[in-house]
Amino acid sequence: MTDPKPRAAANNKQIRPDGIPKVTGRLRYLTDGSMDGMLYGKIKRSEFPHALITSISVEKAAAMPGVRAVITHEDVPAVNGFGIVMPDQPVLCEDRVRYVGDAVAAVAAETPAEAEAALEAIEIKYEELPVLDSPEKSLSSEAPLLHPEGNVLHRNGYQKGECEKGFNQCFCIVEETYEVPRQMHTYMETEGGIIAPEEDGGISVYMGTQHGFKDRFQLSRILGIEEERIRVVSSPMGGSFGGKDELNVQPYAALLALKSGAPVKIHQTRSESMRSGIKRHPMKITMRTGTDQKGHILAHKVEITADTGAYSTLGPAILDFAVEHAAGPYIIPHVEVNGVSVFTNNGVSGEFRGFGGNQVTFALEGQIDRLAEKVKVSPIEFRKMNLRAEHDPGPLGQTIVPTMGAEHVLNAMEKKPPRLWRKKEWKQYGTGIAITMHGGGLGYGRLDPAGGRLSLTSDGTIEAAFGFEEFGQGITGVIEAVVTEAFGCSREDVTIRIGDTAKVPATGSTTASRGTSMVWHAVQRMKGEFQEKLLDKASAVAGCLKEKLSLGRGGFYCEEEQVLTFRHLANVLETDIVTTTTFDFPTTPDNMDGSHYLYTFAAVRAEVEVDIRTGQVSVAGLNQAVSAGPVIHELGYKGQIEGGGVMSIGYTLMEEASMRQGRYLTENLDTYMIPGISDVPFDLDVHPIESLSENDPYGPRGVGEIGTVAVAPAIVKAIHEACGVWTNHLPVSPNKMLEHLTEREVQPWIPK
Incomplete structure (x- = not known):
């Protein structure tokens, strides 16, 4: 089969199908x-x-x-x-x-x-x-039961080696408790x-x-x-962002x-x-981590307490995810993680972009930076000496797809040149780096079906139908890019059908960074059969040998000459041309409930200015390197990472849906601050790393969440470099910064 000149080239830079309707205001949402x-x-x-x-x-x-x-x-x-x-x-x-x-x-x-x-x-x-407005109150022996089974929704843990034995061998030990807030989706x-x-x-x-x-x-x-x-x-x-x-x-x-x-x-x-509405889980995370004299991590003990609010929703799975990612991309011989998710009379906590990874990564990377400082090793070198290698197991010891992602993203951030600051007397400046790994899909033992359908419609377009939803993440752009690349057709040749249970196949949830991956896998599974069906019919209609036919822009080509359009073929067909597929998201072969098989990796470099007069922290630069396989749709890819990064600036510096005695202190967006355009860093950059490991068969990984996960610890480390302040509590508000600066006796700048 030849590849004709009119064949549409793969174009992952094309505009989003919903882009123009959105920016012009013509797009009607369901509430309209x-x-x-x-x-x-x-x-x-x-x-x-x-x-x-x-x-x-x-x-x-x-x-x-x-x-x-x-x-x-x-x-x-x-x-x-x-x-x-x-x-x-x-x-x-x-x-x-x-x-x-x-x-x-x-x-x-x-x-x-x-x-x-x-x-x-x-x-x-x-x-x-009585109002139980904290996990501590709910866990007390005098607490009334919020549900018949008690006030504990879920417990989970993981153990490897012997933690106490490991700590006995440590030269340096850091123990800290980190607290992260309830965050609103603000869609x-x-x-x-x-x-x-x-x-x-x-x-x-x-x-x-x-x-x-x-x-x-x-x-x-x-x-x-x-x-x-x-x-x-x-x-x-x-x-949506999970909400x-x-x-x-x-x-x-x-x-x-x-x-x-x-x-x-x-x-x-x-x-x-x-x-x-549901919110991101507030968590209290205590970590005790120890190293030898050179900085090799020997032992890591973690206690996680999550406030799940009044009802379950996906609280158990979120705790499981936090437990799984508590050691992150590091190889540690002795690990013990214990987690508990507790019912309270607070607002319901549930699904939120990052799914428990953001909370535990803030704590883990905080430990890494503190240990690096104590053993006098640079933060990057400290991470390198403890980083997982290509064929190492996953964080729960499970088999995962080989990947050099952790090393690749860290190396990319190390090569970033330092910023040349325009310094002012009342500002201090710092840079921080953090890394993370993030499992895609729902995990081992959880129903995670996928699939799709390709058909030639009566109007002569290739219809790609999936049971996914478009909520701003750009799944329509992904579908368009994957289908046009698979068949060499143009975007005008493709009809996308999603978000309607009467017209699409059931292809699983639009969650867990799985959409892009599942679309790609589905089309790879269907394209051979679907193309053969098209060519069989086109050959008979056009009177051209099937071996000489190929698909291209607008229809079929015999060598380099178009001999039939998609519309003409559709008009003469007596039966529809349809191909379907069903399959499950790839999972580890190891019987470990909830554990993941496909991981993405990210490294974040944050650069901040701290105004010591006001305590205001401004993020001047936010750069992310992401290892998630081939980029399918560049605009969508960068939009997810950049947007996720800005969302996490809010999580780090300003957002908190505070509650007192079970009541929200914030009732509207006039007192709940989220990043505005002036809070978006001028230097906002994404560096995709598309090579994973040799002959990787799993294609693109999703990036809907990974861009949010490691931003907070990178910003907090940058604040520390700027003015020597460590903070264990998010958000880092100006008032909290002024308190920290006062404790460290950093004098506010006074004009001469």
Whole structure:
């Protein structure tokens, strides 16, 4: 088969398919929609973080003008609970509330104002209970049980060697406790959308989610109707970062739509989103790490306590991930890691970009930098002497795909030339480096299916269909790039079908940095068969030998002459040309629950300015080297790493969804600070490392999370280099910096 001149060259620099609609404002999110006869839904949430419900009265609300439906727990026809793994969060609470986001009732009315008025008319009486607002309180022997099984959601650990024996051989030991905050996703589009009842008793769901088929399963369980009668349309949506992986407002809109017989729209305000939405897990991590006199790490002991809030969601898996990554890319002979995830009356903690890796990497890299200082070895050399090699096992001792990623990313950052600062008397300057490894996919022993479908449509385009969702991460650009490269066609020859359970195959969750990898694997599996089917039909129609035919821009070529278009072939076909595939995400052969097989690696170099007058830390440079295999779509790749880096600047320096006595102290974005354009470093660079190991068969790894993971420790080390301050607590606010500077007797600059 020849390769004709008109064949479209692989172009991983092409623009994103959704780029122009987004920057021009033409793109309509699901919450922008409306339907004839649509009602507006509102949710009545708990007044208290922990209380018994003694009575619920909705009669007044139901009789108010414009109100078409009011629901309580009595209106849930089947399972009154949801949760990706364990359905332990009530859809509508019956006798007890466990956090201020708990839903007790909901209404649908003809206008938003009428819905709000009806909420106010719902009468709920409570009997307050003791508030467990910290894991320490929940673990005390006097604490009331938040769930029948107790206040511990999950425990996990890992042991290798003999830690105490290792510490006895150490020349230098560092022990620190690190605390990381509750972080909000702050996606542009808050939770919401429309659910419409259908004539067959089913529903159509137009709401943002990261896993339409999983939402369909959960809604089926709640509503008591077959999954096949639930359609979930989930793209496009304005951001998720893990925050829409779990059900949020879907159950309420569904119940209201079925009760009222009309479409119901719910769109949470920012304040409602902050109160009820899941957050990044706050964690307290104690690490004791020791080295010999030269700096070789001999022993590493870790204790992790995660505040999972009132309900489970993916709390167990997040703790498992943190435990797995507690030793990171380092080879340590003696390791002991213990983790516990604890129920409290705080807001629900759950899925967030990095999935527990950010928290534990902040602590681990903090240990590495402190040890390097104590044994008087440069931070880079210290890492090099302890770094894993190409064929070393994974952090739990499991078999992983060979990779030189750790060494490659560290070397790339070492070669970065130092910044030439324009120094000012009242500013101090520093540079920090950190590295990390991050497992992709859901891990060993977890259902992690994938697949896809290719077909020739009636309008003469190659349709690529996947059960993934587009929430800003750029999966449509990846699909377009992979398909055009596989078949040498143009972007105009490709139709992308995603985010609609009625029209796409079930290909697993759009989570865990797996989307790019799974699209690539699916197309590699399908392209040979699909191309053969196309060429068989084209040969018969064009009257050209199959061996002389090839695919190219717009259709089929016999040697270098186009002899048939895709559209012409589609018009004369009597049967559709379709190829499908199903498979699972690659996993380690070792029976170690949750452990990963494919890893990405990143090194981060952060450069900061510390204003000693105000305590303000500014990130002047943020450079990342990422080892994740071939780059499929350059704009999407860099966008993920750069965007993730800026998100982590917020995590490091300003963001904290603080709670006191089970109540959020921050209720809106006016007091919850996230990075603005002025906080984005001018020097923001991404260095992709595409070579992994020789003959690697696994193609591109996902980069949706890796760009967020090691930013915080790099910034904190840069702060230390600038002014000698070590901090174990995030975020590093100006007030905290001034406290640190005062403790170190760093004098504020005073104008002469």
